[in-house]
Amino acid sequence: MxxxxxxxxxxxxxxxxxxxxxxxxxxxxxxxxxxxxxxxxxxxxxxxxxxxxxxxxxxxxxxxxxxxxxxxxxxxxxxxxxxxxxxxxxxxxxxxxxxxxxxxxxxxxLAEVQLGAGKGFRRAACLTVGTGLGGGFIFDGRIMNGANGGAGEVGHMILYPNGLLCGCGRKGCSEQYVSGTALRRLIREENVIDPETRDLAMPQHLFRLAVDGVASAISVRERFLSDFAIVISSLQAVLDMECVVIGGGVSDSADDWWDLLLERVEPLKLKPFEMRRAVFGNxxxxxxxxxxxxx
Ligand SMILES: [Zn+2]
Known part of the structure; x- marks a missing residue:
């Protein structure tokens, strides 16, 4: 070619x-x-x-x-x-x-499924946790596009009815709870102070602080991961995928939360499926x- x-x-x-x-x-x-x-x-x-x-x-x-x-x-x-x-x-x-x-x-x-972490899986859901929460579904090597090109908008599945206002104009979308932006809000709500800077923690340091035992950081982590696990389990209910690939800026710190996410997803699984960390970045x-x- x-x-x-x-x-x-x-x-x-x-x-x-x-x-x-x-x-x-x-x-x-x-x-x-x-x-x-x-x-x-x-x-x-x-x-x-x-x-x-x-x-x-x-x-x-x-x-x-x-x-x-x-x-x-x-x-x-x-x-x-x-x-x-x-x-x-x-x-x-x-x-x-x-x-x-x-x-x-x-x-x-598509890159992750054809060339990266989802290679070999016929049905995969890929989630990008960055500023927002994005997604893409690849079935049999093809992107699931939907009627308007809007399939895979995982961040706009409603997680909490009448919850926080979302950029899409509705309330309670998952992106408001599972994203880098959501982490920033949770850090403010739980008043997570980074002992080094003596200021509010940066989202990229949050999970490290939780590993270090900072109680407020642990409660942010728990809220974030339990919501994330619900999103993933809902995806299985509608897609019945074999693999979920997770990437995006927030996953740069996945060494500090990956195993805990797996623990939370496990009891929610309807059938076994794999979870993989994305191999590609930008x-x-x-x-x-x-x-x-x-x-
Ligand atoms: Zn929305």
Whole structure:
């Protein structure tokens, strides 16, 4: 198949990669995101095509919701003007190459299942615990997209009816309880003080403080992990997956909480399934975007 371009479009930067069908990265670079996005992106892609004339296709992962069949951005509020853009057809016309487009969390999930922690599992759910809580479901090597490209929005499953207000306008979504943002709130609520800085603990240090026995940090950890376990168990009830892969910024500290999460999930399991830590970091979206072209 030769070389494929994988492009991951985020709110502040765009990551480009040239990848072979085995997922090996041959070249990689990052540029800032600019508005209006489409003309800028097309210009950058045409330049890339001159540097790599033997590309067999271009895969694009982007913020927002994407109609994977038409490659049109169906919902995106942060990147002005991006919603409604027919990314696939416009870029196919401009480059003469096959172009596929999907949501960035779905692409990250595809990377983990095709090349990473979920390799070998036919049915996998991948969760990204970062600022928010994202997800992607890969069944038989394919992304489950849903009617609007909105499948896998794990962070907007309602966990607590009439709970905290969510960015989606509803109340009690799981993202308000299981995410880096949620950790920040829990740290304030439980008044977790980092003995080193004598100030409120940073989310990335929270689990270390809990391991060290700081009582307030332990109670944040307990609230966080028990909610997380419920989310995972609900996913099993609807998906019956064989494997859950967990990545994202919060999982950088997973050495300090992984086994405790497994303990909490275990009694909630309807049937056995595996839980794995993601192997890719920030490159997951770019790699998975490239894998959109590998059938
Ligand atoms: Zn929500």
């Amino acid at each position: 030769g070389k494929i371009a994988g492009i991951d479009i985020g709110g502040t930067k765009i990551r480009f990669g040239i990848v072979n069908e085995l997922g090996e990265v041959l070249a990689e670079w990052t540029i800032p995101t600019k508005i209006p996005l489409y003309p800028y992106l097309e210009e950058q892609i045409l330049r890339m095509k001159m540097d790599f004339p033997d590309l067999s296709g271009i895969g694009i992962g982007t913020r927002g919701m994407v109609d994977a069949e038409t490659g049109v951005i169906t919902f995106e509020k942060e990147l002005e003007g991006w919603q409604g853009t027919a990314v696939k057809s416009q870029l196919e016309t401009a480059t003469g190459l096959r172009v596929e487009c999907n949501n960035d969390a779905n692409c990250a999930a 490159e997951a979206g770019m790699l998975g975007a490239a894998m959109l072209i590998v059938d």
